[in-house]
Amino acid sequence: MLEGLAQAEAAVADCLDASAWALAEDDLVTALDAAHRLEQRLAAVKLSLVREVDGRGTATAQGASSTAVWLRDRLRLGVGAARRLVELAAMLDAAPAAVRDALADGVVDVEQVRVIAGTVETVRTAARADAADKAVGVLVDWAAQFDATLLRRLGTRILDHVAPEVADAAAEAALRADESRAARDRHVTISEQSDGRLRLTGILDAEAAAVLRTAIDPLSALTGPDDTRTAGQRRHDALADVCRLALRGGELPDHGGDPTQLVVTTSYDGLTRELGAGALDTGLQLTPETVRRLACDAAILPTVLGGAGQPLDVGRQRRLITGPLRRALVLRDRGCAFPGCDRPPRWCDAHHIKHWADGGDTSLTNAVLLCGHHHRHVHRSDWAVRLGGDGHPEFIPPAWLDPDQLPRRNQYHRRT
Ligand SMILES: [Zn+2]
Numbered sequence: 001m002l003e004g005l006a007q008a009e010a011a012v013a014d015c016l017d018a019s020a021w022a023l024a025e026d027d028l029v030t031a032l033d034a035a036h037r038l039e040q041r042l043a044a045v046k047l048s049l050v051r052e053v054d055g056r057g058t059a060t061a062q063g064a065s066s067t068a069v070w071l072r073d074r075l076r077l078g079v080g081a082a083r084r085l086v087e088l089a090a091m092l093d094a095a096p097a098a099v100r101d102a103l104a105d106g107v108v109d110v111e112q113v114r115v116i117a118g119t120v121e122t123v124r125t126a127a128r129a130d131a132a133d134k135a136v137g138v139l140v141d142w143a144a145q146f147d148a149t150l151l152r153r154l155g156t157r158i159l160d161h162v163a164p165e166v167a168d169a170a171a172e173a174a175l176r177a178d179e180s181r182a183a184r185d186r187h188v189t190i191s192e193q194s195d196g197r198l199r200l201t202g203i204l205d206a207e208a209a210a211v212l213r214t215a216i217d218p219l220s221a222l223t224g225p226d227d228t229r230t231a232g233q234r235r236h237d238a239l240a241d242v243c244r245l246a247l248r249g250g251e252l253p254d255h256g257g258d259p260t261q262l263v264v265t266t267s268y269d270g271l272t273r274e275l276g277a278g279a280l281d282t283g284l285q286l287t288p289e290t291v292r293r294l295a296c297d298a299a300i301l302p303t304v305l306g307g308a309g310q311p312l313d314v315g316r317q318r319r320l321i322t323g324p325l326r327r328a329l330v331l332r333d334r335g336c337a338f339p340g341c342d343r344p345p346r347w348c349d350a351h352h353i354k355h356w357a358d359g360g361d362t363s364l365t366n367a368v369l370l371c372g373h374h375h376r377h378v379h380r381s382d383w384a385v386r387l388g389g390d391g392h393p394e395f396i397p398p399a400w401l402d403p404d405q406l407p408r409r410n411q412y413h414r415r416t
């Protein structure tokens with residue numbers, strides 16, 4: 001073996017010395033085919049050596065925790081490449097001889113042989129051994145025409161060719177396997193950034209994905225011509241809206257006896273004079289504008305601190321727009337009252353026209369329904385809101401948008 005490899009190495013070195021530019025076109029292509037074939041045959045040799053190293057336990061004898069770890073060090077491979085090498089070596093070892101031969105003869109490449117060995121293994125568990133042998137023949141034939149990716153796709157229906165009597169049952173089993181893989185791989189990772197934001201990544205299974213889409217897709221639509229948010233920003237806001245709705249519903253499990261709530265701490269001065277910041281109970285600092293908006297919302301309990309840092313009871317009943325008052329508000333506004341918005345009431349906060357911290361009362365004449373997006377918009381921008389002569393809300397655009405500042409109304413909910 002060592003001698004043979006030494007000779008091969010010498011032969012390869014000769015090829016490196018020869019000049020490719022001197023080859024005639026036909027010879028050039030033939031040489032390329034030969035080099036590719038040789039590469040696969042050499043891979044077969046390497047895999048058989050890896051298998052032997054693994055079988056003997058050479059790696060553990062030399063103090064490594066596994067053959068893959070040892071290979072990583074020895075051949076300076078990436079950890080994934082090392083693991084795949086060990087897996088493929090074991091897979092080939094267990095595969096019918098014809099699979100190994102195909103690689104050794106250089107008629108299939110390493111990626112194709114990986115697919116073939118895996119597919120044959122599946123056939124062997126789903127059908128009889130002779131079907132597996134038949135599958136090898138079919139797959140090796142296909143490998144002459146198709147690359148590994150296509151081969152994998154064709155391989156999913158291989159039973160139609162080699163064991164049609166079990167094909168349907170196997171397809172069903174494969175589907176079940178897919179499903180349990182999806183169940184195993186499902187996860188959501190929430191990583192906290194240093195500034196209080198979260199990075200959200202993950203894979204939802206098909207069912208949770210459908211639920212999420214159903215919940216946020218309608219909320220991710222543009223709210224009107226003034227909506228300049230990107231699709232990503234709209235999805236983000238929709239997700240937050242859905243969570244807010246869940247909190248408002250009060251059906252979430254309790255947190256140590258208290259209803260699940262966001263707690264905002266701020267000083268009374270901060271709230272009234274729009275100075276200073278507030279904080280969430282996670283310690284996250286908020287701008288005064290955000291604190292005032294959150295304090296508008298019935299789902300959120302602000303803990304307002306007096307001058308000495310003592311909680312100042314401003315009266316929960318006086319502050320929250322709930323129960324009959326909210327129902328009256330829903331009857332009047334029928335949804336987000338901002339001009340052009342079609343959001344129904346369940347997505348809406350009750351906004352205090354004159355903030356309760358500024359002495360505004362909690363009554364129908366001081367409240368207006370706004371969806372999450374427009375609630376943020378009203379607190380952040382220069383739009384003003386008031387009740388018109390007929391008791392319905394109207395919005396006054398900022399002067400830069402409309403120099404005449406003509407009041408606008410939501411026509412959407414009126415029409416319906
Ligand atoms: Zn508000």
Ligand SMILES: [Zn+2]
Pocket residue numbers: 223336337338341342343370371372373374375
């Ligand atoms: Zn709205």
